Amino acid sequence: MFLSISTTHSPATDLGFLLMKHPDRVHEIDIAFGKATVFFPQADAERCQAVLILDLDPVALVRGRGESAGVMDQYVNDRPYAASSFLSVALNKAFRTAMTGVSRERAELALMPILLDIVVAPLPVQNDDLLERLFAPLGWRVEARRIGGADGPSRYVELRLSGTLRLADALSHLYVLIPALDADKHYWVGEDEVEKLVAKAGPWLASHPDRETIARRYLKNRRSLARAALARLDAEAETEVTASALRREEALEAPLRLHDRRLDAVAALLKESGARRVADLGCGEGRLLQRLVKERTLETLIGVDASSRDLERARERLKLDLAGGPSRRRIRLLHGALTYRDARWADVDAAALVEVIEHLDAARLPALADAVFGAARPKTVIVTTPNNEYNALFADLPAGQFRHPDHRFEFTREQFADWAQSVAERYGYRVALSGLGDDHPEHGPVCQMGVFSR
Numbered sequence: 221m222f223l224s225i226s227t228t229h230s231p232a233t234d235l236g237f238l239l240m241k242h243p244d245r246v247h248e249i250d251i252a253f254g255k256a257t258v259f260f261p262q263a264d265a266e267r268c269q270a271v272l273i274l275d276l277d278p279v280a281l282v283r284g285r286g287e288s289a290g291v292m293d294q295y296v297n298d299r300p301y302a303a304s305s306f307l308s309v310a311l312n313k314a315f316r317t318a319m320t321g322v323s324r325e326r327a328e329l330a331l332m333p334i335l336l337d338i339v340v341a342p343l344p345v346q347n348d349d350l351l352e353r354l355f356a357p358l359g360w361r362v363e364a365r366r367i368g369g370a371d372g373p374s375r376y377v378e379l380r381l382s383g384t385l386r387l388a389d390a391l392s393h394l395y396v397l398i399p400a401l402d403a404d405k406h407y408w409v410g411e412d413e414v415e416k417l418v419a420k421a422g423p424w425l426a427s428h429p430d431r432e433t434i435a436r437r438y439l440k441n442r443r444s445l446a447r448a449a450l451a452r453l454d455a456e457a458e459t460e461v462t463a464s465a466l467r468r469e470e471a472l473e474a475p476l477r478l479h480d481r482r483l484d485a486v487a488a489l490l491k492e493s494g495a496r497r498v499a500d501l502g503c504g505e506g507r508l509l510q511r512l513v514k515e516r517t518l519e520t521l522i523g524v525d526a527s528s529r530d531l532e533r534a535r536e537r538l539k540l541d542l543a544g545g546p547s548r549r550r551i552r553l554l555h556g557a558l559t560y561r562d563a564r565w566a567d568v569d570a571a572a573l574v575e576v577i578e579h580l581d582a583a584r585l586p587a588l589a590d591a592v593f594g595a596a597r598p599k600t601v602i603v604t605t606p607n608n609e610y611n612a613l614f615a616d617l618p619a620g621q622f623r624h625p626d627h628r629f630e631f632t633r634e635q636f637a638d639w640a641q642s643v644a645e646r647y648g649y650r651v652a653l654s655g656l657g658d659d660h661p662e663h664g665p666v667c668q669m670g671v672f673s674r
């Protein structure tokens with residue numbers, strides 16, 4: 221299979237820097253199931269073309285699979301020749317750095333849209349419309365030419381894409397959409413494919429008009445996985461505004477040092493609960509985890525959040541990748557949506573949701589309750605949320621507004637009590653309600669807390 225990337229961006233030879241491949245050399249890259257070769261048929265100031273040819277080893281492809289249906293079938297099919305998920309694996313290996321959008325030598329160029337012309341062949345596609353639907357919304361002009369077989373047009377096309385895009389974006393489009401075009405279902409798709417899809421396509425898939433089709437086809441029609449991927453992309457998009465907006469809430473509450481006190485209180489309760497494995501659901505920048513790390517009785521800490529940016533900050537705050545920082549086995553940060561059952565945090569003894577529920581649409585609360593109280597069922601769950609009645613006491617907050625522009629709702633004491641009690645009843649928990657921070661005789665506490673146990 222064949223992939224060509226060319227540019228007329230001037231000087232065109234910069235393509236070699238972006239791809240981290242010297243245009244004068246032939247580069248051979250070993251992959252588990254074959255070999256990729258990258259070379260540059262043309263590399264001058266006007267135009268530069270990089271070609272990747274992937275040779276699959278049909279024997280390596282079936283090795284270790286045992287005798288499944290039809291021995292010959294395993295060897296005699298189009299896997300070794302047709303562009304498919306194998307091409308994505310090869311792209312990721314050959315152009316790994318370019319895919320991240322980072323370049324040491326051409327840092328600015330890596331961030332810049334440049335004129336690109338891409339050819340992929342042979343690509344198995346049943347209907348040509350699909351190509352247009354998948355690529356055009358991303359900014360590509362799409363041309364497909366059916367490759368003729370001995371008996372007329374074959375099921376393969378030569379696809380040509382042209383457009384002005386960042387190289388890293390172009391590579392991530394190919395990485396996701398080539399396997400999505402491939403209707404072949406005979407290889408195993410696991411949970412880690414959801415990870416790859418969200419990691420590679422996150423920035424553009426969420427707003428793609430055909431996102432359902434792409435997720436479903438990429439995940440080979442495993443609908444539950446496709447739903448999981450989309451839920452995560454949605455949650456990520458919804459939290460975009462959270463970080464900056466959080467500062468305003470902090471400013472309002474700052475004089476009370478409320479957030480620190482709230483986190484101290486929750487950390488103390490988690491410790492007292494006797495839990496060994498704790499999940500901080502909606503961990504944000506990791507402030508609660510930072511406190512929990514100091515508690516030696518807590519053996520495993522899991523932070524879950526839908527915002528990759530917040531998780532990145534949490535990683536820095538916790539010094540996760542640094543010498544002397546906590547071990548990766550003890551703390552895990554997971555990108556995930558809390559409205560979706562998730563096996564990665566299903567076996568914790570305790571979970572905290574500190575100032576999280578009010579960031580979800582009220583209509584999504586039943587899904588959150590199902591994932592937390594119905595599926596994971598930790599012995600202890602601590603939920604904190606603002607008390608809307610107290611807002612009247614913030615001089616800087618116009619009447620009727622929430623503390624934070626990203627809050628979808630804020631419960632009064634009665635509303636929180638109703639919600640907490642109905643969740644407890646439905647899922648077989650007891651709940652104790654209390655307040656945190658200043659407690660006003662009429663308006664009640666600044667913040668409210670429910671400690672659920674079973």
Ligand code: SAH
Nearest residue numbers: 455459502503504525526527557558574579
């Ligand atoms: N618990 C943290 C952060 C609170 S802000 C603290 O107290 O400091 C709310 C957090 O919930 C944000 O980081 C936001 O990204 C996350 N969040 C909102 N909706 C989510 C969802 N559906 N799934 C996962 N995380 C979500």
